[in-house]
Amino acid sequence: MQYDLTEEQRMLQNMVRRLAKEKVEPGAARRDVDGEFDWEMVELMRENGLYGIDFPEIYGGSGAGMLAMAITVEELSKVDAACGLLVADHELGSLPIMLAGNEEQKQRLLPRLATGEHLAAFALTEPAAGSDVAHLRCRAVKDGDFYILNGRKNFITNGGVADIITVYAVTDPEAKGHRNAAVFVVEKGTPGFSVGKKEDKLGIRWSDTVELIFEDCRVPAENLLGQEDEGFHIMMKTLNFSRLGVAAQAVGIAAGALEHAVAYAKERESFGTPIIRHQGVGFKLAEMTMRTEAARQLVYKTCALYEPLPKDMSRISPELIRMSAMSKCLSGDVAMWVTTEAVQVFGGYGYIKEFPVERMMRDAKITQIYEGTNEIMRLIIANTL
Amino acid sequence: MDVIVLLKQVPDTETKIKIDADGKSIDTSDIKWIVNPYDEYAVEAALRLQESDGAMVTILSMGPERAVEAIRTALAMGADKGVLVDDPATEGSDALGKAKVLAAALRSMDFDLVFCGHRAVDDDENQVGIMVAELTGIPHLGMAVSIEVADGKARIERPLEGAKVTLEATMPALVTFGGAHAVWNPRYASLPGIMKAKKKPLEQKTLADLGVSPDEVGAQAAKMQVTSMGLPKERQAGRVLEGDTDEKAKELTRLLHEEAKVI
Numbered sequence: 001m002q003y004d005l006t007e008e009q010r011m012l013q014n015m016v017r018r019l020a021k022e023k024v025e026p027g028a029a030r031r032d033v034d035g036e037f038d039w040e041m042v043e044l045m046r047e048n049g050l051y052g053i054d055f056p057e058i059y060g061g062s063g064a065g066m067l068a069m070a071i072t073v074e075e076l077s078k079v080d081a082a083c084g085l086l087v088a089d090h091e092l093g094s095l096p097i098m099l100a101g102n103e104e105q106k107q108r109l110l111p112r113l114a115t116g117e118h119l120a121a122f123a124l125t126e127p128a129a130g131s132d133v134a135h136l137r138c139r140a141v142k143d144g145d146f147y148i149l150n151g152r153k154n155f156i157t158n159g160g161v162a163d164i165i166t167v168y169a170v171t172d173p174e175a176k177g178h179r180n181a182a183v184f185v186v187e188k189g190t191p192g193f194s195v196g197k198k199e200d201k202l203g204i205r206w207s208d209t210v211e212l213i214f215e216d217c218r219v220p221a222e223n224l225l226g227q228e229d230e231g232f233h234i235m236m237k238t239l240n241f242s243r244l245g246v247a248a249q250a251v252g253i254a255a256g257a258l259e260h261a262v263a264y265a266k267e268r269e270s271f272g273t274p275i276i277r278h279q280g281v282g283f284k285l286a287e288m289t290m291r292t293e294a295a296r297q298l299v300y301k302t303c304a305l306y307e308p309l310p311k312d313m314s315r316i317s318p319e320l321i322r323m324s325a326m327s328k329c330l331s332g333d334v335a336m337w338v339t340t341e342a343v344q345v346f347g348g349y350g351y352i353k354e355f356p357v358e359r360m361m362r363d364a365k366i367t368q369i370y371e372g373t374n375e376i377m378r379l380i381i382a383n384t385l
Numbered sequence: 386m387d388v389i390v391l392l393k394q395v396p397d398t399e400t401k402i403k404i405d406a407d408g409k410s411i412d413t414s415d416i417k418w419i420v421n422p423y424d425e426y427a428v429e430a431a432l433r434l435q436e437s438d439g440a441m442v443t444i445l446s447m448g449p450e451r452a453v454e455a456i457r458t459a460l461a462m463g464a465d466k467g468v469l470v471d472d473p474a475t476e477g478s479d480a481l482g483k484a485k486v487l488a489a490a491l492r493s494m495d496f497d498l499v500f501c502g503h504r505a506v507d508d509d510e511n512q513v514g515i516m517v518a519e520l521t522g523i524p525h526l527g528m529a530v531s532i533e534v535a536d537g538k539a540r541i542e543r544p545l546e547g548a549k550v551t552l553e554a555t556m557p558a559l560v561t562f563g564g565a566h567a568v569w570n571p572r573y574a575s576l577p578g579i580m581k582a583k584k585k586p587l588e589q590k591t592l593a594d595l596g597v598s599p600d601e602v603g604a605q606a607a608k609m610q611v612t613s614m615g616l617p618k619e620r621q622a623g624r625v626l627e628g629d630t631d632e633k634a635k636e637l638t639r640l641l642h643e644e645a646k647v648i
Contacts (some may be wrong), residue, residue: 011454011461011579019573049576062576072576 025079051116059110070248077252088245093120121162134177181231192217203362250331329377391501394455423502461574477604484516528563
């Protein structure tokens with residue numbers, strides 16, 4: 001039995017690690033300060049085929065699977081979490097199409113997403129509700145061959161740069177929460193769709209996070225994914241998969257901060273010895289290493305379990321749902337803890353922008369919040385026990 | 386057009402090197418291996434000919450089983466096929482021994498051009514490429530930073546101190562590549578390339594397949610012996626000079642003159 005990465009996965013890991021060191025890391029601090037979306041990074045992902053990792057081969061993807069995607073997101077996030085998010089969020093935005101799209105929709109939309117020519121985003125959260133999906137308000141009303149969308153979405157990653165946005169909207173306010181909504185594909189430039197305020201964030205600062213506004217936005221009926229009442233299930237299944245991307249991002253942030261902390265602790269001397277030899281620091285680093293590796297193994301294992309699952313709307317077991325929630329929750333918590341401890345290892349130097357652990361600590365926080373807060377993750381875990 | 390790239394797997398330039406107990410070689414137990422960076426420039430140059438002229442690019446390497454990984458990396462970058470000469474009898478070969486094996490392998494292959502790095506970053510001998518050209522009886526164009534192919538000729542540029550020389554040879558020819566990462570900017574093994582790499586042909590050969598006698602190669606045939614190997618001295622901590630600018634300049638001049646003896 002194989003309990004290891006395949007040769008391809010190892011090659012991919014080496015390749016992305018190198019690409020991250022050579023092409024992503026050098027500009028990470030500048031991008032964090034500027035907070036401007038960087039198309040050069042998008043181009044780098046496109047050139048190296050990193051947008052279509054988990055896309056089926058028949059739609060122009062690499063069919064390399066969830067674990068390959070997670071490895072990529074992890075390696076990118078080690079040096080720049082917002083860059084890792086480019087890949088993870090693209091997967092999130094595309095998943096509803098992969099899972100619930102009909103053949104015509106897949107053929108029409110997926111090939112250009114697989115190459116990264118088109119970027120994707122997923123729009124669920126609204127000003128008044130995020131995790132509490134029963135209180136989402138964005139409406140879709142059928143009008144002949146169109147659906148008319150009205151409402152606002154906020155905190156939408158890639159919202160302002162995406163060509164294809166999968167949008168969650170209520171189709172029947174009278175129906176129960178898990179039967180009242182649908183997911184629509186909204187293409188950039190659709191009349192009535194506009195991009196609102198751009199958020200100024202604590203971390204992942206150059207990632208594009210915006211408000212989306214739908215005002216009598218006419219979406220062709222052929223852009224409805226699945227059935228009118230299937231939105232909730234599409235969204236839940238999408239998130240079960242996509243949480244692994246965020247989990248991998250969190251592992252990457254932790255691993256990146258850990259690398260810096262270990263290197264610094266071997267170099268920096270106090271009282272005549274490298275600080276890693278002081279037990280207070282050495283044990284801290286040991287704990288950081290253990291937790292990071294444990295989170296990584298959970299994420300890899302879960303990805304491996306998700307790999308054979310068909311990309312359709314078939315049911316997934318409570319155990320697999322739990323594995324995904326545990327991966328995202330544990331990794332997020334580990335990333336926050338490890339980065340905070342990394343700042344501590346650096347002491348005063350950890351608190352200033354000349355060293356990257358300060359940025360990593362800010363970047364880590366979001367992994368406990370988005371793709372379902374870690375409180376919601378614990379709820380899912382408890383509910384599936 | 387057929388281009389064969391001679392490729393060597395070397396320790397990662399970021400690996401911490403340890404000297405083996407014998408004092409003559411490095412301890413390879415915990416080493417991460419990569420494609421020799423100069424050979425990577427050669428692969429990049431070959432792949433550009435693949436794009437522009439439809440060249441068929443074959444990777445030829447010698448080494449143990451692990452060298453397959455280096456060949457696969459080049460296949461993932463876009464090379465068409467690979468050949469590995471893997472024979473325990475080649476172990477301990479000097480540059481000439483290695484060149485004999487590679488030249489023998491070339492004899493059974495079609496090629497218009499043979500590319501390789503001008504040196505490998507592990508032992509820095511700068512010899513194998515040139516020796517292969519000599520043993521194969523073809524011209525050698527050294528340390529190229531650019532290459533053009535037209536009318537059965539290969540033309541390269543090589544930087545000289547503050548100038549540039551252009552050299553030309555009739556094909557078949559062997560070109561060794563110089564320059565730096567920024568000159569060649571070799572492509573990464575893209576994900577689609579990685580997914581395809583394993584399906585590309587990779588042949589493994591032994592000395593017997595090449596008709597080379599084990600007596601001609603390996604440690605016992607080596608005309609050159611490594612007598613010892615040592616690590617550079619650990620760098621001393623820097624020194625900060627105190628005082629005003631005048632005093633510091635004076636002290637610095639004195640140190641450079643009396644201690645460092647460089648002025």
